[in-house]
Amino acid sequence: MTALAMHEDHQTMRANPAGTGLDLVTLAPGVVAHGTVAPIAREAAVFVQEDPVTHIYKVVSGAVRVTRLLEDGRRHIVAFYFAGELFGLEAGDTHQFSAEAVVASRIAFVRRSAVATEAENSDSAIWAVWRLMAKELARAQDHALVLGRLSAAERVGAFLRDMAVRTGCNNSIDLPMSRIDIADYLGLTIETVSRTLTQMERSGAIRFSGARHIDFQTARPLARVA
């Protein structure tokens, strides 16, 4: 049982105060499906590995991480998703990953079958799904490059740059995730992430206000790779 399922009844009500039906969730510009919005508590699961794939999800607010766990406890973070981004699209019928809220978030979700129906009837929906898939593929391939060929400092730099790009603000970022999350995403340890960040601050490239807010010092930009 996922956290989302537990919230569903409650949230269907909240998302539809007048009881008039379901929300319309925008999957892509012009592509809309009937769905629901639910709040997910910090660290709560949206779905877990092995669950049947039932919905497609969209982050309304907050942040979600998609993870994979090895038998021996090692954890790998496949991706982070932020407001406006879709996740949970998988080809098979059971989830290969888990998804959890990094911070208290609001998640919209539509039945996978509703998306399939939409796609049957509309070319634009099919291409929207296709484009989403292509974007995920490119992201995963970039991630593999980062993990396979970049040093710790380069990985952290790439991560900060990606965060800046995706939040749209290019002179400061607020990290919603912990150092452990960053480490598991970058294939490093929290100590290495922390040390690298400290070193970047000492070198003058970035400046911290608390452990989660970073200002980029334009005078000394982060070394860029890839």
Add this chain to the structure above:
Amino acid sequence: MTALAMHEDHQTMRANPAGTGLDLVTLAPGVVAHGTVAPIAREAAVFVQEDPVTHIYKVVSGAVRVTRLLEDGRRHIVAFYFAGELFGLEAGDTHQFSAEAVVASRIAFVRRSAVATEAENSDSAIWAVWRLMAKELARAQDHALVLGRLSAAERVGAFLRDMAVRTGCNNSIDLPMSRIDIADYLGLTIETVSRTLTQMERSGAIRFSGARHIDFQTARPLARVA
């Protein structure tokens, strides 16, 4: 100019000795498009990074690697493709990768636009492309896990197992690619790949006949991870 383009005229002839038209290339069971088959020499490029995306390709025989090069010369291998597998599917209009033949190969290719046309007219074609994309995505995500969280020995083990699965023969494999290729695929150096392989042989898990042929010793299976 790609090696493929250089071969194209010559090969169109060879693939169509009677001059009756183009070959039919099977993109997926039941999904067929007009295409051509060309031989590609060992180490020759099928397409290179920055080229416009014009075709979709299928390995008829041989093996292809898809690579990415960093400015400083570091190389990352995104994937290997073997007989029967499709590659070159990218969302954008310019290739983000290069593709080269690992050994002398025969490559079938169809115009991307022909696939798009096929997809317009046929539901099964759309889903074939979608499934291909989904498979690539899963592969890339698995690759990221390997690169991010597995030790050198585990990476090499995962690689050998993957090769065995994909060639269908599960007690021996013939590696078409060099140690450098393996290293660039696994995010290691050739020395580490070589040492790991030697160690596996010494431990009795595998047995070499020449540097490229491996027999799996069923008595002591490779440790399995992920």
Add this chain to the structure above:
DNA sequence: CGGCATATTGAAAGGAGTCAAGCTGTGTGG
């Protein structure tokens, strides 16, 4: 203003990388 999770820092160990020889074996020419 505590108290606990999160983050930083230090010291030591270890795994993979680097540099440098050798070795194999495959293909070619005598």
Add this chain to the structure above:
DNA sequence: CCACACAGCTTGACTCCTTTCAATATGCCG
């Protein structure tokens, strides 16, 4: 058919980056 040569692979010694283990500091939340 053998010998040589070159590319590819292996092995060794040493270095270095990242991890590990351990302690201390920070800062957020009640």
